[in-house]
Amino acid sequence: MSKFRDIFRGRPKYVTVRSQSEEGQGSRRELPDGLWTKCEGCGTPIYHKDLAKNLFVCEKCGFHHQIGARDRIAQIVDDMDAFEEFDRELWPANPLQFPDYEKKTQADREKTGLSDAIMTGKGTVGGYPAVLIAFDFFFRGGSMGSVVGEKVTRAFERATEQRLPVIAFPASGGARMQEGIFSLMQMQKTAWAVETHSRAGLLYISVLTDPTLAGVYGSFAALGDIIIAEPKATVGFAGPSVITETIRRPIPPDLQSAETVFANGFIDRIVPRTELKAALTQLLRYHAPVHSQRV
Amino acid sequence: MNGVFEWEKPLVELERRIEELQAFTVKEGIDLSDEIATLERKAESLRRQIYASLTPWQRVMIARHKERPTTLDYIGLIFDEFFELHGDRAVREDAAMVGGIALLDGRPVTVIGPQKGRSTKENIRRNFGLPHPEGYRKAMRLMKQAEKFNRPVISLIDVVGAYPGIEAEERGQGVLIAESIRCMSALTVPTICVITGEGGSGGALAIGVGDRVLMLENAWYSVISPEMCAQILWRDTSRAAEAAKLLRLTAADLAEFGIVDEVIPEPLGGAHRDPEKVAAAMKEAIVRHLSALDGLSKDELLSARHEKYRKIGAYTVRTEDELVRLEEARAEAEAPGEEEVHTD
Ligand SMILES: [Zn+2]
Numbered sequence: 168m169s170k171f172r173d174i175f176r177g178r179p180k181y182v183t184v185r186s187q188s189e190e191g192q193g194s195r196r197e198l199p200d201g202l203w204t205k206c207e208g209c210g211t212p213i214y215h216k217d218l219a220k221n222l223f224v225c226e227k228c229g230f231h232h233q234i235g236a237r238d239r240i241a242q243i244v245d246d247m248d249a250f251e252e253f254d255r256e257l258w259p260a261n262p263l264q265f266p267d268y269e270k271k272t273q274a275d276r277e278k279t280g281l282s283d284a285i286m287t288g289k290g291t292v293g294g295y296p297a298v299l300i301a302f303d304f305f306f307r308g309g310s311m312g313s314v315v316g317e318k319v320t321r322a323f324e325r326a327t328e329q330r331l332p333v334i335a336f337p338a339s340g341g342a343r344m345q346e347g348i349f350s351l352m353q354m355q356k357t358a359w360a361v362e363t364h365s366r367a368g369l370l371y372i373s374v375l376t377d378p379t380l381a382g383v384y385g386s387f388a389a390l391g392d393i394i395i396a397e398p399k400a401t402v403g404f405a406g407p408s409v410i411t412e413t414i415r416r417p418i419p420p421d422l423q424s425a426e427t428v429f430a431n432g433f434i435d436r437i438v439p440r441t442e443l444k445a446a447l448t449q450l451l452r453y454h455a456p457v458h459s460q461r462v
Numbered sequence: 463m464n465g466v467f468e469w470e471k472p473l474v475e476l477e478r479r480i481e482e483l484q485a486f487t488v489k490e491g492i493d494l495s496d497e498i499a500t501l502e503r504k505a506e507s508l509r510r511q512i513y514a515s516l517t518p519w520q521r522v523m524i525a526r527h528k529e530r531p532t533t534l535d536y537i538g539l540i541f542d543e544f545f546e547l548h549g550d551r552a553v554r555e556d557a558a559m560v561g562g563i564a565l566l567d568g569r570p571v572t573v574i575g576p577q578k579g580r581s582t583k584e585n586i587r588r589n590f591g592l593p594h595p596e597g598y599r600k601a602m603r604l605m606k607q608a609e610k611f612n613r614p615v616i617s618l619i620d621v622v623g624a625y626p627g628i629e630a631e632e633r634g635q636g637v638l639i640a641e642s643i644r645c646m647s648a649l650t651v652p653t654i655c656v657i658t659g660e661g662g663s664g665g666a667l668a669i670g671v672g673d674r675v676l677m678l679e680n681a682w683y684s685v686i687s688p689e690m691c692a693q694i695l696w697r698d699t700s701r702a703a704e705a706a707k708l709l710r711l712t713a714a715d716l717a718e719f720g721i722v723d724e725v726i727p728e729p730l731g732g733a734h735r736d737p738e739k740v741a742a743a744m745k746e747a748i749v750r751h752l753s754a755l756d757g758l759s760k761d762e763l764l765s766a767r768h769e770k771y772r773k774i775g776a777y778t779v780r781t782e783d784e785l786v787r788l789e790e791a792r793a794e795a796e797a798p799g800e801e802e803v804h805t806d
Pocket residue numbers: 206207208209210211225226227228229230
């Protein structure tokens with residue numbers, strides 16, 4: 168257990184609620200424990216602890232509130248204290264010298280406690296060891312720049328070496344614009360990492376969470392052996408506003424909802440968050456013979 | 463002045479005056495060669511001055527010039543023969559993506575690339591060169607066919623981006639782009655990509671994974687178009703010129719970053735000024751790179767390709783001490799310390 172992780176241990180647990188900022192990326196409103204918060208789906212005030220207990224899904228309307236990478240992994244692994252985080256020493260650079268980029272990543276770092284929009288590592292899920300990849304939408308809209316691409320790639324590489332399955336939870340607006348062409352190239356890197364893992368005969372489950380868009384959907388996220396989505400998650404390539412501007416007429420509101428994408432044949436199954444761990448465990452059990460069993 | 467950019471107008475004016483004087487000489491039999499020579503020197507210096515300092519946005523505009531050679535123009539100029547193949551064998555034919563078998567100095571190769579139209583009518587038929595998922599599926603089919611018959615793949619790229627349309631989304635363009643990137647990464651035959659005009663985001667990368675990536679001097683290649691970048695940054699697409707500068711999307715930038723292996727020069731003013739010359743330079747470069755790749759075994763080819771792409775990324779590596787120190791500072795700034803009590 169590293170010192171780094173110990174520091175997080177004493178932190179208050181937050182509910183993280185999305186609000187659209189200027190860049191169309193999420194910003195995190197942090198609400199302390201012991202308070203009431205309004206459901207984003209139906210507006211019902213919910214005692215925060217109850218919302219957290221129900222994995223940030225509204226019991227009344229079923230709305231799935233967005234959660235950060237750390238919360239996501241904590242919901243899935245058997246023991247967060249035993250979770251072995253990968254590559255947390257990788258931090259973003261500013262290869263294009265894009266104005267204000269360092270300032271923005273610094274602010275998001277303070278907000279999320281992450282060096283970039285992702286947390287990767289190894290843990291057990293229902294007793295089965297697995298490599299987990301969780302995006303954090305509250306860090307630059309979960310966008311994939313060099314750090315995110317590198318961490319996804321390394322996670323698949325480690326899983327290949329250790330013969331482990333991978334479960335990925337993308338939550339991303341797409342590529343990281345401020346890293347320009349370097350972010351675009353992460354699409355190739357991650358797609359090829361998936362393929363190498365796949366050629367070793369190992370399982371990759373992609374769990375599409377709200378939103379999974381553009382360069383992230385158009386690379387590793389769409390390449391799972393099994394593709395699951397959370398209810399109502401936005402899933403697509405082009406952003407809805409860009410489509411509207413291009414075709415100059417309104418688009419069907421549910422065009423990119425997980426339910427529509429499922430009906431179009433691109434998702435295996437929609438699984439509510441409260442049933443997600445059980446579903447993943449079930450799938451890991453079916454594939455256990457091909458994977459390494461040591462933890 | 464059709465097809466002339468604002469910044470070229472003084473030069474084009476001067477060129478016209480020279481032509482007028484030449485015509486006058488012929489017509490009236492008066493020797494004006496001194497005057498003409500002076501003007502020609504002036505024109506030459508103006509030409510160098512204008513084109514030596516093109517801004518990134520001016521290059522984007524040249525890349526979009528309506529007379530800029532298209533994929534099929536280059537195919538006609540570079541290859542001895544071209545046999546176009548159609549259809550994705552699943553949904554439909556997509557005229558925004560062309561492909562087929564061509565002869566490069568007598569050698570069969572597979573060529574693919576997005577195709578823009580010249581007229582409005584052709585542009586509608588070709589969806590302004592923006593492929594639907596079927597276009598990527600067709601490209602993949604032809605690339606796999608190339609692999610089967612052990613012929614190289616040449617990809618000519620000129621696409622502003624993935625198509626933001628309802629049907630493209632309904633038919634899973636994200637999935638097709640991901641699959642195409644994977645397919646191209648895995649090809650066991652040499653692949654050479656040339657960005658000839660616009661290289662826009664995932665739409666370009668889907669057919670842009672190559673053992674060699676070449677780029678024309680005035681082409682652009684970026685994760686996002688300048689207009690969309692300006693829209694995100696300032697909610698104002700009219701500031702695209704500023705965004706173009708920030709994105710570092712020129713051929714020179716990408717060569718500096720190591721993303722592009724070679725920049726192919728264009729005539730002053732752009733490829734439309736002399737398509738034959740540009741095509742000849744492209745052909746020379748393609749043949750040269752292919753002959754270097756021909757010497758590699760399939761394994762060598764694949765590992766060289768994967769090493770090349772595996773390295774791409776710009777990040778910093780922090781020490782454990784740094785991580786702890788920064789996290790302590792952050793925790794202190796937040797400073798609640800208690801599990802249950804927290805105030806912002
Ligand atoms: Zn609700």
